[in-house]
Amino acid sequence: MLELDLVITGGTYFDGTGAPGVVTNVGVRDGRVVVVSPAPLAIGAATKVVEAAGQWVMPGFVDTHTHYDAELQVAPGLNESVRHGVTTVLVGNCSLSTVYSTPLDIADLFSRVEALPRPHVLAALEGAKTWSTPQGWVDALEQLPLGPHVASFLGHSDARAAVMGIGRSTDPDQKATKGEQAEIERRLEEALDAGFLGISTMTNPWDKLDGDRYRSRSLPSTYSSWKEFRGLSRVLRRRGRVLQGVPNLNKKYDIGFYLATATGLFRKPLKVSLLAAADTKAEPWVQGIFAPLAFIANRLGRGRFTWQHLPTTFRVWADGIDLVVFEEFGSGREALHLREEMGRNELLNDEAYRRWFRRDFDKRFSPRVWHRDFDDAEITESPDTQLIGMMIGQVARDRDLHPVDCYLDLVVEHGTKLRWKTNIANTRPEIQDKLINRAGITIGFSDAGAHLRNMAFYNFGIRLLNRVHQAQSKDKPFMTVEKAVFKLTGELGEFYGIDAGRIAVGDRADIVVVDPAGLSDAVDDYHEALMPEFGNMSRMVNRNDAAVAATIVTGEVVFERGVFADGYGRTLGTGRFLRAGEGRGTVAPVRRLGLEVAQ
Template structure:
């Protein structure tokens, strides 16, 4: 007799994609005790307490894995992470871009995270200060698992977190200071302790554009950008020896450290270092650059015998800005000077100064400076403004009407309206053909959603749904760029396998992290943005996605946590669904009482 009959949950008649890249097959899925117990064409035993989902005509697949989030503070005060879960994400990775909450003090953590990730500093500080009871990685994991977690959590330890913890934030962000021998040893020990606890690896950042918040060391770059090659090599050696991962963003000014990272990933005469690097994109600022990502990855992973992956956001990279509060202005000196000033009156005095404006115009018009933003105000449409006459126009049109330089028009609007001036531009992935090619390149994986960060600037919580929308829409093409089964693999199994985490598959014996997708709901609504208040951060209005017709249900550890636009009443509030996923370890579902 089967001890699991009747099943806790049964999904009937759906096309099952198992996350391996194999063809979808119509099957029934039976789940008990949070584990997939049957995938079969046979009818499954249903009892009075069995939850039944009729998935006829729909796709049943592993929950999506989001490997690039900045939920590190939000998870402490909103552990359901509902904006991701409602879009089929069942596993999220914390600790990206050199930032984690593992070791540093709450004040240092707030200064590290807030400006670079466009998070309200006071709320980051409040969240971490109220919840940080841990002093080591094992205590950190225990603290997370005492929360009513929504999705499963995996994590990296941040290099900037390590440096600030060991050297102090002041010395860690001072070019004249080098770690002492004892500090080198302490960083190595802290990294090793994190890996022993089950963290997947380390994240770092060498791009100097990303700055500290707060009043103490405001506008200094993140600590990891001050590290020298000796420090990188020592930490990489530990990761390489343990078979763990490095996630990084290269220096976008000099770019030569990209060669260092590519070389570090090779396996010629040694164990390769797993590296995930940002970001493969078809950037408007560099319309040729999309050609290089595939060949570089093939060179490292082929002749170089490496383990290298690019992260790619599989949708158009749209961003919004309230006034001048957008990270792209960190790219050049005059922009950084404006963002250095938090108080609006002082900032307006600066923006009104003619000498400053000449500086801004010179920076803006430099032809050969490093950039992510293409700096074209004709491609900056005003979406909200107290002056209704400019809404719907781009900033270049406003400049033409006023008979002034486009930079002056922009700065005038910011001085006049501050953060009430809201505008939109597209940074990258604006050409469908190039975007379709990028996602199919070997060595290019899905990532860079930045979920939980840039709350007023962008929303890619539904990155998986957006990729499936494109794939579904292309099925009628003579040569569709990708099959559904391969898209599912890229959103689940491929990421889980590379990162070494127990997720991303739908097989008998697996933990039942599942999403049910209705292809009829993959319409243009998936591309739309809305705003919702965020009680966890003082009622802040943030950009979100709402395409509830696409996701029929999300299951985490076998429990239906989201179904037809509604969350279970206990989800993220009183009961835990997800677990902390340790590197290379199979994780059983969190036990719950059977009714």
């Protein structure tokens, strides 16, 4: 027998199918799992050994909702995901991709919506974009020293802006002509031919453009007619691909379109993945509708509909007024429209503006995502250190002010040096436990690579495993470990039609080794780290190196006990572009020093 490249010894092995774990040894050669056996495996002179006794060996996590599109070009290792066991990421979400549009248009499409530093997004694309087609994007991607594997949607806003021009595509008085709609569909076909998963769309109007040309217009996809959306669905249905969508988070009526287009009555069903199944503090009753709606679409309508769900508390941080939730009402959008602090302060001090903000804030029955409760708004950083740890609502009572006036005073006084946090959703453990177990609800919405100062859910998989492990330790289980692994891996690979999420014999060896002894409440702790690729900005990150013993991509141990492999993401590339529907166990050569090394 040929010598094994890697042996993982004595761990509890979960294959990603939902089967119970078994204590066994795993052998890897040429990037694939070649043996799974309770018997000891031969260790050769060059065999790498990962000791996994008492630990869980499972497929690498699949992160289905990221916005790494620009970061890939400057930091292709995607370290912040891989260090938490993610071996496959999906990009091109929320109608945004970097395929067809110019670097300037891409920077305007991405930066404000995803809270990314526009100058660095623009620089990343101007320095790298040599492509103008989906296949060109794939070819360029595969020249990078990728860490994890990458699959992609085509962004509808990207394609629409490229066909119509970003100005016309964001003008409410302009609709795509018959010829333009045909060209958008042709470009979708071109992307599907290159192996893209499908298309991502957006109907939420409070996601806005950045830049100076069309600042504060909504994304191009939001201006599409239902006829245009139906045309895209027909292409996807015929090709057996996926529609990813974000509904109008204020009115929510267009959820009906996504449910209906997924159904398979008298036709082929369409896979639809929609944001987001969450137990929001603003509308706690809404969590009860997700499972019934999925049941109607899938069981009664014979469809393939899923909600995306983040399996942890959705907590966000803000610097001053820089937080996407303010986009959901007019006065908040007006403040975010102004980029310069001096201009903002003049606005925030204006009494007429304050009255407007108070009216928006006090509307009791308006649809919302943010609860607008300053008693759940804790100050974490401030030049006035006496404020740290206080709720803004309490500061308002101490100062005998309306909460809005108190908040705006603090922003005017301290600007972005006033940092505060609030809980948006998933704060009730018993509801979380029910949601994650519902049919039609899959794991997603980490938003990895976006909102760099606002939130960090790179370790969503570890957080779910921690919840599962702690519940079992207290004899109050809500989910088995094997089901949690399935939901983080195999279920997602199967739904999106990619070769990921399983590690039986013959599968590509994308593996994470999790040490349950390292699972604790510390996985939720707050951390920051500098991001050299984006001008040394300090981004929010996660750190749970005691929980992730090893991350393995294509049979290479790229991260082990807090340390990345030499050259990882720079001269060592282990990932590849995952094409929709390609065969099981596809392996590309690992790249070292820019050279392909045959395996």
